[in-house]
Amino acid sequence: MEKKWTSAVSVLVITAMFLGLSGVDGKAAAERADLVIKNGKIVTLDPAINLTEALAVKGNRIKAVGTTQEMEALIGPSTKVIDLKGRPVIPGFIEGHGHLPALGRVQMMLDLTMARNWDDIVAMIAEAAQRVEPGAWIQGWGWHQEKWDKPPRSVIDGLPTHHDLSGISPHNPVRLTHASGHASFVNGKALELAGIGPDTPDPPGGEIVRDPNGQPIGMLRESAQDFVRDAFERYQAQRSAEDIRAEQTKQVQLAMKKAVSHGITTFHDCGVSLDTIDLYKKLADEGLLQVRLYVMIKPDKTPFENLAAYRLVDYGNGFLTVRSIKLFMDGALGAHGAWLLEPYTDKPESTGLPTASIDGMTRAAAFGIEHGFQINTHAIGDRANREVLDLYEKVFRAHPGQRGLRWRIEHAQHLHPDDIPRFAALGVIASMQAVHATSDGPWVIKRIGEQRAREGAYAWRKLWDSKAVVSNGTDAPVEDIDPIANFHAAVTRRLPDGSSFFPEQRLTREEALKSYTVNNAYAAFEEHIKGTLTPGKLADMVVLSEDILTVPEDRIAGARVLCTIIDGKIVYENDAAIRHGGS
Template sequence: MTLLSCTKPNKEYATTIIFGGNIYTADSLQPKVEAVGIKGNSIIFTGNLKAAEAYKNRETQLINLKGKTMTPGFIEGHGHFMGMGYNELNLNLINTTSYQALIDAVSERVKSAKPGEWILGRGWHQSKWDSLPEEIVKGFQTHHRLSEVSPNNPVYLRHASGHAGFANAKAMELAGLKVLAKEGIQTTFNADGGEVIIDEFGRPTGIFNERAQTLITKRIPEKTLETDIKAFELATASCLKNGITSFHDAGIPKETIALYEKMKSEGKMNTRIYAMLTGWDKNLLEEWYAKGPLIDPDHLFTVRSVKLNCDGALGSRGAWLLQPYTDRPNHFGHETLPMDFVQETALNGLNNGFQVCAHAIGDRANREILDRYEYALQQHPEAAKNHRFRIEHAQHLDPEDIPRFSELNVIPAMQAIHMSSDRPWAIDRLGEQRIKDGAYMWQALLQSGVPIVNGTDVPVEPINPIASFYASVTRKTLKGTPDTGYEPDQKMTRQQALKSYTIFAAYGAFEESIKGSISVGKLADFTIFDQDIMTVAESDILNTKVSMTIFNGKTVFNAATK
């Protein structure tokens, strides 16, 4: 059947009809269709090809998928939009495989840096390196070689997780920290909710964990509007190239809100942003509680949630655990935000119409947050009926807490790619029993009746959703190991994985009525892949490429024209 001839007049014509491929809707009532009709930026038809004829006139654009696969526009369920953009402007260390590679990258940047200019970067992860350097303290490298290659330029390199950072001597000098004395200097630092790693002489090694990072970051010059705009543009381009049409931005300050409003007013908002207010700024929260959520009628920039950072990351041993780290006895990680403030924010959220999204990786952090949520929900039963509070990451759970997500209607926003990247070394942190009983418990949570919001936590991981989809359905590393996947009983089905990137993610932002599935009346956002991710051999999933991204009814990325 081809769409070549006009049919009898119809009340409503499509500006675009898409057909000729595998169209997966993520709509349980009609999981797969032959054709989709769009009028402007809305879907007006889904169904079989013959019925689509009634929506065609002489002006209708026809898009023949030619066997490709179309899904609802993918939604990045937890990421850091500006961080992704700045990762491109600064040193991107995500692919470094050794300390030497990190040193080489900095050494090269020093050649073009102005005297005294800060050198910034992000993406290193010592547990993913091929080997550790000879000199390590508490599992981390020390600054000495970094300081040698950049004696005059301060350097600060964030860990891939964002929960630790690595500074050279110049940066620490500017921060007022003594790094050269051999003994008899201060051995503790004011770092509530964090840790300055020190050597046997009490000297800082250059590693700043969790909130201790502020000792360095407060010395880094402010960003400029010019660099912010460039980072925004780079982030937008990266989203569209990877088929991401919506983005849950996990914690933004006042300045970023102003930037997004400016970009929207100038017609440059080509990815829908669902923003979480940063919980670090109490004044910002009070300001928004007073005026209430911003639910954008254009569905481009919405602010109706609060992000709380309640513990650290597993890689930096900052995740807050019930039992000590297997590879660092007597260390339980860090409570990076007082639990009293979590409870206060949960109550304020319910009172003022804001969703609360709390970062928790360790099992202690998850339990403590669930306790605070439960208290707040009991205090305000009416407001609790559709609260959709979330826990971001929910990576490591005590088995007793798994059913509490469903009981409390708390949504886990879990980035499947973290399992793929972290599981090979996570067992060193937690031991085999804790891994098996409570790590990356996707199927257990889904079977309990809660949806999972998927994503990548970019720039912690690249934004590529195919890698996270692959991890979701295989529980393997990106190298394809182990053969059966880690804890294979927790794999998602492909349908579950698709929904976690589409309709479940939309639900996690109160937006399931406007997007997340290819259904009549919803926004015309689509991702088109060069092969069928729902049926292709597991070994070929990672070879999938985004062919086209359609946003608001318009083609905004086409691989064929790049």
């Protein structure tokens, strides 16, 4: 009883503070609300506030929470009202790791995610080749050889050769990006334009996969993709700058539209160019950023000293923050690019690929700590994660006066058991993606064996129990940008065949929701304005069709986003039953 009374008092005190009242009795509110949400279940995630049924918004901030009767006292002639009819409201989902331009770009490419096998992909390319002009590039995204129902006819290293694509598209270069984004498959015309032949050496941090005679088969891992990327950019250079910028703007707009339809109110954009940040600033200046962005700079070949001018916090009325640098230590497990301590079980001649030098990474980390940038490093394999933890620890020791840096490891997917406690000890955030566990689960043991998978693959529970901060995302477009599916994966670890992938690593429902809200806000230094539905914080929230914290487990995946509210404004609606308008 004492705890409940304390929480109730906290609600009244907080609400009174923002209303300028001694209590919330509905008699005389000093200011009317712009939006009132009533007759629902307000999941605040604020430990000081009990579950409530109504909420009021003034401007872009949460004004008060409480009972429907209390919030109705704040309704004026111009107040918009949403009657939830018992539905839940939660803090807006924060996409903790995604790729916004790519999310839009793949909507303008061939969708290979549902291809059952290589034959399906060849048929899609054959059809596309009939529609395009000679010389135009054909691009697709999302294939994954481990998800095909049968192997290709000609197999090298578990992969097809380019000859099928080259035969049906001899005059059009074809570039098909792996679902992970860490490999591409191309045809002979693309190899020709990229200057890749039998004598082309593997670049540092990359691999040109070859047949026994040394001929490239069309598969390019990690930095070897740069050859084809450069060839595509030469093709793009024939277009006007206006056309290119218009296409990039459309991609961002498509991505934002998809994000808000899934209840995403903030998007951690993991690795973009300075040119893309310039586009974001332009959109912010024009009031066209529909989703709040927390952006990580991908330096590529940009001198570090040029990055300092791009650091921004709460630009564009709080819609654009750029205060992180994205680094890469290795590739992806699906493409055999993750850097491992021991060889792959299904490729014993390989331990994967480091994609950067330790010296270069150390220089980048030192720049970050000296210029107020958070460092967020992609690391999937256990060797890559250990190297990054070692590097962070070294930099931290060299700067003992720096505290609260909140540096992150993006993915933290496969860990040696000895390294799991180091996240909490060093204050390093494990920026993970729950849905990767269930998407990759059917083939992970094939890659690294059962013991390594059990000890450290997608070790959510172990990291959480070690007191590490675990944040959550989808890695969109690598996976669908669907927080509900991701939440379901975190709490069930359910595979497509109905089994659970090491279920001892599941999170509770409240933990899983916090990983997508509270922890993602913390991972971006934004917990003071986001992550909970607390009076004074930004009015970013989502109305769901089901209470994912309490419904039977088999109904979680069917929950839908009915309404997305950002900055106090309704930016997405998907239910005629939710009415809003004047009181």
